Amino acid sequence: MEHIQRHPARVARAPSRFLDALQRWLPKLVVAPTFVLIGVGIYGYMLWTGVLSFTSSSFLPVYDFVGFEQYAKLMANDRWLTASVNLGIFGGLFILSCLVIGVILAIFLDQRIRQEGAIRTIYLYPMALSMIVTGTVWKWILNPSLGLEKLMHDWGWTSFSFDWLVSSDMAIYTIVMAAVWQASGFVMALFLAGLRGVDSSIIRAARVDGASLPLIYWKIILPSLRPVFFSAVMVLAHIAIKSFDLVMAMTAGGPGYSTDLPAVFMYAHTFTRGQMGLGSASAMLMLGAILALIVPYLYSELREKRHD
Amino acid sequence: MTDVVRTGFRPSRVAVYGLLLLAALVYLIPLFIMLVTSFKTPMDIRTGNLMALPTDWTTIGWTKAWSEACTGVQCEGISGYFWNSFKMTVPAVLISTLLGAFNGYVLSKWKFKGSDLFFGMLLFGCFVPFQVVLLPMAATLGKLGLANTTSGLVLVHVIYGVAFTTLFFRNYYVAIPDALIKAARLDGAGFFTIFFRILLPMSTPIFMVSLIWQFTQIWNDFLFGVVFASGDSQPITVALNNLVNTSTGVKEYNVDMAAAMIAALPTLVVYIVAGKYFIRGLTAGSVKG
Numbered sequence: 001m002e003h004i005q006r007h008p009a010r011v012a013r014a015p016s017r018f019l020d021a022l023q024r025w026l027p028k029l030v031v032a033p034t035f036v037l038i039g040v041g042i043y044g045y046m047l048w049t050g051v052l053s054f055t056s057s058s059f060l061p062v063y064d065f066v067g068f069e070q071y072a073k074l075m076a077n078d079r080w081l082t083a084s085v086n087l088g089i090f091g092g093l094f095i096l097s098c099l100v101i102g103v104i105l106a107i108f109l110d111q112r113i114r115q116e117g118a119i120r121t122i123y124l125y126p127m128a129l130s131m132i133v134t135g136t137v138w139k140w141i142l143n144p145s146l147g148l149e150k151l152m153h154d155w156g157w158t159s160f161s162f163d164w165l166v167s168s169d170m171a172i173y174t175i176v177m178a179a180v181w182q183a184s185g186f187v188m189a190l191f192l193a194g195l196r197g198v199d200s201s202i203i204r205a206a207r208v209d210g211a212s213l214p215l216i217y218w219k220i221i222l223p224s225l226r227p228v229f230f231s232a233v234m235v236l237a238h239i240a241i242k243s244f245d246l247v248m249a250m251t252a253g254g255p256g257y258s259t260d261l262p263a264v265f266m267y268a269h270t271f272t273r274g275q276m277g278l279g280s281a282s283a284m285l286m287l288g289a290i291l292a293l294i295v296p297y298l299y300s301e302l303r304e305k306r307h308d
Numbered sequence: 309m310t311d312v313v314r315t316g317f318r319p320s321r322v323a324v325y326g327l328l329l330l331a332a333l334v335y336l337i338p339l340f341i342m343l344v345t346s347f348k349t350p351m352d353i354r355t356g357n358l359m360a361l362p363t364d365w366t367t368i369g370w371t372k373a374w375s376e377a378c379t380g381v382q383c384e385g386i387s388g389y390f391w392n393s394f395k396m397t398v399p400a401v402l403i404s405t406l407l408g409a410f411n412g413y414v415l416s417k418w419k420f421k422g423s424d425l426f427f428g429m430l431l432f433g434c435f436v437p438f439q440v441v442l443l444p445m446a447a448t449l450g451k452l453g454l455a456n457t458t459s460g461l462v463l464v465h466v467i468y469g470v471a472f473t474t475l476f477f478r479n480y481y482v483a484i485p486d487a488l489i490k491a492a493r494l495d496g497a498g499f500f501t502i503f504f505r506i507l508l509p510m511s512t513p514i515f516m517v518s519l520i521w522q523f524t525q526i527w528n529d530f531l532f533g534v535v536f537a538s539g540d541s542q543p544i545t546v547a548l549n550n551l552v553n554t555s556t557g558v559k560e561y562n563v564d565m566a567a568a569m570i571a572a573l574p575t576l577v578v579y580i581v582a583g584k585y586f587i588r589g590l591t592a593g594s595v596k597g
Contacts, residue, residue: 026499027418030410034470035426041467042433045444052443061447105331108324121583122332125339128579128586129572130528132545136552136568137338140345140561141358151357185335189587242437245530249549263531266439271535276443283439294435 046287053280061276070281080282083260086172090261091240093173097180098236099229102187107217109188110195120192123185131182135249138178139165168258171251175259179246183239187232194228195221234297241289262286346370346566353561369562373570377563379542379550386567388540389547393527393574396458396543400465401522407470408518409511412477413503417489427478433471441468442535449536456538464536465526472525473518476589480514481507513585520582521589524575544571 056066074080105123109116126134141147144163152160164170198221206216244263251259253268260268262282270279341358346369348362356363375385414420415427445464446455454460484507492502533543542550548571552564579586 023498027414027420027423030499031414031423031426034407034411034430034474037467037470038429038433041445042436042441042471043429045441046436048444049440061443101331105328108328111321111324113325113328119328119332121580122335124583124587125576125579126335127590128524128575130530130545130548130575132528132530132549133568133572134338136548136564137342139552140564141338141341143561146353146561147358151359154357154360181335181338186590190591193591238435242439245545248530248534249552252553263437263439266442267531267535270443271446280443283437283442286437287440290435290437294432298431 049280049283052276053284055277057276057280059274059276066277070277071285073278074281074285077278079257079260080262080265082257083262083265086259087240087261089172090176090179090243091237093176094179094183094240095233095236097176098184098187099232101180101184102232103191103222105184105188106191106195109192120189123188125185126182127186129182131245132249134178134182135246138174138181139250142174142177165251166255168255171255171259175243175246175250178250179239179243182246183236187236190228190232190235191225194225198224230297230300234293237293238290241286241293262289342565342568342572345564346373346562346569348562350558350560350562366562369560369566370570372560373551373563373567377551377560377567378554379547380554382539386544386547386551386570389542389544390570392458392541393544396461396465397523397526400462400469400526401519403462404466404469404473404522405515405518407466408473408475409477409515410503411470411474412479412481413507415474415478416481416484417486417502417507418499427474430471430474433468434475438468438531442531446535455536456541458537458541460536461532461541461543464532465529468532469522469525473522476514476518476521477511480511484510513588516582516585517589520578520585523578524586524589527575 051063052061053070054065054067055061055063056069109119113119142162142165143149144166147162149160149162152162164174202220203216206220207213211219242263243261244267247253247259247261247264253260253264263286266279266282266286269275269282337359344361345353345358347365347367348356349364349366349368352363373385374387376383377385379386379389411430415423449455449460449464452460454463488506489502492506497505527543528545529543530545530549533546534549537543537546548567551567
């Protein structure tokens with residue numbers, strides 16, 4: 001009290017200094033809730049799952065450390081092997097088909113098309129649907145008795161037979177079909193945006209030199225869109241690794257476990273079969289796959305930024 | 309670059325249009341089949357085929373899907389789950405967008421030591437496969453008493469959506485000149501004044517992108533719904549999956565398709581009304597600049 005009375009100037013300044021400090025801390029205070037949520041909800045939980053993957057947890061978490069036992073079990077697990085192979089088939093075909101279809105549609109759509117906006121809207125609407133909706137519809141279309149097969153019979157192709165959905169060898173390809181239907185429009189949109197950014201003077205020059213339009217696209221334009229290719233592959237691979245809904249809606253992993261993907265495997269073992277340790281190990285391997293994919297990507301992104 | 313191509317009637321133009329229209333048909337046919345089937349009678353479905361129009365149009369599939377169809381043990385239709393999805397989606401979208409806006413503001417205009425690292429953490433968070441957080445999250449929700457509740461799902465969607473919304477706003481605000489902020493600070497404007505008076509009025513487009521992106525993501529989510537909700541609190545996607553894959557009784561494909569349409573309508577409407585922002589959201593994360 002005495003101290004303040006002797007220095008009246010300070011009394012006036014004190015609140016403003018408090019406000020200054022508040023101003024300085026305010027930005028940090030504002031992001032603090034998110035920092036906590038992300039820190040716990042992503043990084044903390046990631047670590048927790050990692051710990052669980054080294055335990056023998058079954059229906060309830062137990063914290064006895066068994067080393068890499070769960071990973072070893074996983075590698076010897078037939079179902080996990082199927083899921084991994086399926087991811088290779090599904091991911092490979094899905095990414096490739098989406099790229100081919102997306103690039104072709106984007107190039108064709110970039111030729112001064114009337115009603116371009118409407119056509120683009122049609123190509124992209126499946127992206128707004130839930131994978132469960134997509135799966136439900138495709139399951140109906142590919143219905144072995146009442147679906148596509150019956151349509152072809154009614155249209156006169158009586159020998160047509162299509163039972164991929166219930167065939168353990170072919171069912172994974174039906175999931176590729178539905179997934180490509182859903183996501184190829186998105187790749188088209190990415191490439192169309194890329195094409196719009198290509199400098200037209202280069203193309204005009206090549207044109208003057210007598211190069212044909214397909215050759216120009218193949219030799220000049222597409223190579224210049226390499227960053228778009230990388231982005232598209234990144235996003236598609238990411239979708240593939242996380243694919244869960246579509247399989248659940250179309251085949252629920254069946255027939256048997258022939259259409260299992262890692263995400264389905266993880267869900268089944270962790271939440272319905274009571275093998276938490278094994279489920280956690282499979283989740284960590286999925287994380288590993290994503291890391292192998294995005295770390296080089298983010299690295300090259302950041303390096304490019306620095307060069308700018 | 310489009311000006312390179314000469315327009316006018318040429319065979320190649322016909323081929324271009326032909327292929328584009330064919331592709332449009334392929335994208336549209338599943339929607340057509342879904343709609344047509346939903347208006348058929350079960351009898352009609354057995355005798356007709358996928359592409360045939362209903363012989364007599366009926367909304368019985370829709371009413372049944374809405375209020376009678378079985379989703380597992382219960383047979384009360386999907387109406388309750390439809391509202392569940394709204395009760396979950398609306399707060400989650402609003403909260404995650406607001407948090408994202410403030411985070412983006414701080415990470416672009418009020419950088420502090422470590423803020424870039426924080427942004428990197430968020431960016432990485434966009435890529436993490438949710439499988440690595442499911443189990444601990446389930447345990448936490450149980451401890452908090454939020455297991456199988458809509459509030460629990462809201463919390464989950466906020467946590468795993470905020471990385472994306474922050475990314476949207478941060479990239480949007482980075483493009484706004486710092487000089488503007490500096491001038492306002494010299495005039496004595498504080499943290500919130502600058503945000504509400506200067507940035508907010510020019511943020512409408514990015515708010516639209518964030519709201520629409522989050523709405524679509526959260527409405528369409530299945531993984532969190534199936535893991536963290538059960539029974540009465542399930543969202544529509546889980547109910548639809550239960551309905552379609554319920555093995556009791558005769559399969560009623562008209563009901564399945566009507567239910568799928570009901571689940572798809574909100575996001576379809578949003579897409580048709582504000583597709584421009586939806587596309588910007590889709591490409592925001594993947595195309596640089």
